[in-house]
Amino acid sequence: MAGPERRRLLEELAPELLSELSQPRDRSRDLPALEGVEGGVVMRFAPNPSGPLHLGHARAAILNDYYVRRYGGRYVLRIEDTDPRRVDPAAYEMVREDIEWLGLGITDVVYQSDRLEIYYDWCQKLIELGGAYVCVCDAEWFRSLKLEKQACPCRDQTVDENLELWQRMLDGEFYEGHATVRVRTDLTHPDPAMRDYSAMRIVNTPAHPRALDATVFPLMNFSVAIDDHLLGITHVIRGKDHIANTGRQRYIFNYFRWKPPIYYHYGRMGISGVVLSTSSMREGIRSGVYTGWDDLHLGTLRAIARRGIQPEAVREAVVDIGMGETDITFSWENLYAQNKEIIDPKANRYFFVPDPIEVVVEGAPVHEARALLHPGDLARGVRTLITDGRVLLPEADIEGRGMVRLKDLYNVRITWDGGIPHLSYAGEALEDARRERAPIIQWLPANAKIPCTLHTQDGDVEGFCEPLVAGEVGSVVQFERVGFARIDAVTDDGRVDAFFAHR
RNA sequence: GCUGCUAUAGUGUAGGGGCCAAUCAUGUCGGCCUUUCACGCCGACGACUGGGGUUCAAAUCCCCAUAGCAGCACCA
Numbered sequence: 001m002a003g004p005e006r007r008r009l010l011e012e013l014a015p016e017l018l019s020e021l022s023q024p025r026d027r028s029r030d031l032p033a034l035e036g037v038e039g040g041v042v043m044r045f046a047p048n049p050s051g052p053l054h055l056g057h058a059r060a061a062i063l064n065d066y067y068v069r070r071y072g073g074r075y076v077l078r079i080e081d082t083d084p085r086r087v088d089p090a091a092y093e094m095v096r097e098d099i100e101w102l103g104l105g106i107t108d109v110v111y112q113s114d115r116l117e118i119y120y121d122w123c124q125k126l127i128e129l130g131g132a133y134v135c136v137c138d139a140e141w142f143r144s145l146k147l148e149k150q151a152c153p154c155r156d157q158t159v160d161e162n163l164e165l166w167q168r169m170l171d172g173e174f175y176e177g178h179a180t181v182r183v184r185t186d187l188t189h190p191d192p193a194m195r196d197y198s199a200m201r202i203v204n205t206p207a208h209p210r211a212l213d214a215t216v217f218p219l220m221n222f223s224v225a226i227d228d229h230l231l232g233i234t235h236v237i238r239g240k241d242h243i244a245n246t247g248r249q250r251y252i253f254n255y256f257r258w259k260p261p262i263y264y265h266y267g268r269m270g271i272s273g274v275v276l277s278t279s280s281m282r283e284g285i286r287s288g289v290y291t292g293w294d295d296l297h298l299g300t301l302r303a304i305a306r307r308g309i310q311p312e313a314v315r316e317a318v319v320d321i322g323m324g325e326t327d328i329t330f331s332w333e334n335l336y337a338q339n340k341e342i343i344d345p346k347a348n349r350y351f352f353v354p355d356p357i358e359v360v361v362e363g364a365p366v367h368e369a370r371a372l373l374h375p376g377d378l379a380r381g382v383r384t385l386i387t388d389g390r391v392l393l394p395e396a397d398i399e400g401r402g403m404v405r406l407k408d409l410y411n412v413r414i415t416w417d418g419g420i421p422h423l424s425y426a427g428e429a430l431e432d433a434r435r436e437r438a439p440i441i442q443w444l445p446a447n448a449k450i451p452c453t454l455h456t457q458d459g460d461v462e463g464f465c466e467p468l469v470a471g472e473v474g475s476v477v478q479f480e481r482v483g484f485a486r487i488d489a490v491t492d493d494g495r496v497d498a499f500f501a502h503r
Numbered sequence: 504g505c506u507g508c509u510a511u512a513g514u515g516u517a518g519g520g521g522c523c524a525a526u527c528a529u530g531u532c533g534g535c536c537u538u539u540c541a542c543g544c545c546g547a548c549g550a551c552u553g554g555g556g557u558u559c560a561a562a563u564c565c566c567c568a569u570a571g572c573a574g575c576a577c578c579a
């Protein structure tokens with residue numbers, strides 16, 4: 001008896017005991033409070049449009065979203081497309097779709113490629129303040145100097161000299177790699193990562209898809225600091241790979257005497273079993289290892305969506321993980337559990353017979369089976385399956401058996417002649433099946449079935465399913481005794497493509 | 504190598520000096536329910552990295568060690 005039904009029954013029989021029935025608890029856990037949230041927050045999600053969003057992005061996106069919802073305020077989507085080399089024009093649209101799927105409460109959208117002039121202006125101001133200089137040293141050479149805590153010659157240039165060099169950068173007089181604007185930090189800083197990092201660089205090729213003529217682009221630490229201030233960002237939640245960047249960005253805030261946002265850095269999240277690096281995914285798609293960005297072996301949001309994972313489940317899983325600074329491995333198990341909780345009450349039940357064997361049940365009367373679409377929701381009705389005894393069975397489930405019960409139908413006796421099964425009608429009594437501990441298995445009428453491919457991460461499983469499944473495209477169903485799957489499509493020749501989610 | 508962050512059950516989390524022989528979820532196992540090996544219900548299993556120190560008292564504070572991770576890009 002399923003939960004809701006049981007509750008209803010108890011209500012009729014013994015309402016006074018109702019309170020003793022354990023209550024479904026509020027699953028959502030509160031994340032720790034943020035500092036300085038008076039008057040709301042302004043937060044941001046800042047992806048790089050190099051590909052679609054994946055689980056790693058989802059963590060940042062949802063954590064920030066969580067706090068904007070909790071405290072109220074604005075949620076800025078900032079497209080960080082300041083590296084022409086890492087921009088995939090198609091990714092702008094993919095990122096938009098993925099954000100919509102996640103259901104983020106975005107209030108503002110800005111593209112950094114629209115803001116190059118803003119960065120140029122502030123760069124000039126930083127140079128004027130003496131906070132930056134134009135460096136024309138070879139990168140490798142500078143690096144070795146930096147590790148020795150030594151200044152390069154460019155560091156001694158006057159403000160006017162720097163301004164002139166900066167103008168020449170903007171005028172295209174330098175080629176890529178020949179000049180960069182560095183923020184003057186502290187060459188003796190114990191952390192080499194802090195020492196005079198780059199703020200602006202030249203990229204001649206490829207052209208930026210949204211800023212065709214630009215050749216001077218800000219580096220992340222510069223544009224991020226400027227934008228975080230200009231956009232009024234109050235809190236930043238991001239991975240600990242940005243800890244050093246936070247330190248670097250503070251120099252810019254200090255030069256301009258701006259109040260920096262409050263930063264939080266969560267730990268690294270490993271995700272087992274899937275490739276997360278955009279470049280490896282892209283390469284895999286190019287070489288045919290993956291069918292596309294939504295290949296079910298990938299950890300992209302569109303891949304898990306295709307398998308029937310609900311955005312709410314991702315949200316629950318991410319909030320449950322929180323923003324601890326510990327390194328963690330993402331648990332598919334936990335995500336699946338969240339997803340099952342959402343999906344189980346919704347998913348209609350159907351029979352899917354994998355690796356089928358067609359048999360005749362001797363002596364079987366014509367019979368009409370009425371199977372519930374959902375055992376916990378009688379109102380949803382039944383699927384009707386009519387058979388004259390010619391049925392499809394999952395071969396693996398009858399192997400070695402003396403009796404099985406076809407679910408919602410009748411019992412079948414099996415005798416084995418060598419490796420050949422002979423099936424005969426063995427009555428309708430459920431008790432008989434119980435007594436013989438016969439498994440109750442799914443089946444299909446041999447003359448009412450449609451081919452179905454269940455795509456799993458371990459390979460495709462061929463079989464047949466109920467014709468009604470063709471009407472579930474886009475929905476998640478439960479193939480009884482197999483697991484939950486999203487019905488992806490029905491091909492022109494009537495084949496069902498289903499993507500396995502989890503048991 | 505330099506710099507920094509972290510360390511609670513298989514996984515994810517709570518707990519930040521006594522209320523902790525440590526929370527919750529998930530998982531696994533057992534039972535109940537059930538014409539699905541689903542859902543639901545009951546129960547069990549399972550952890551404070553190690554060593555010092557502070558304290559009447561340490562998972563909690565300090566130190567060291569170990570391990571993991573991150574950064575040291577003219578990527579984000």
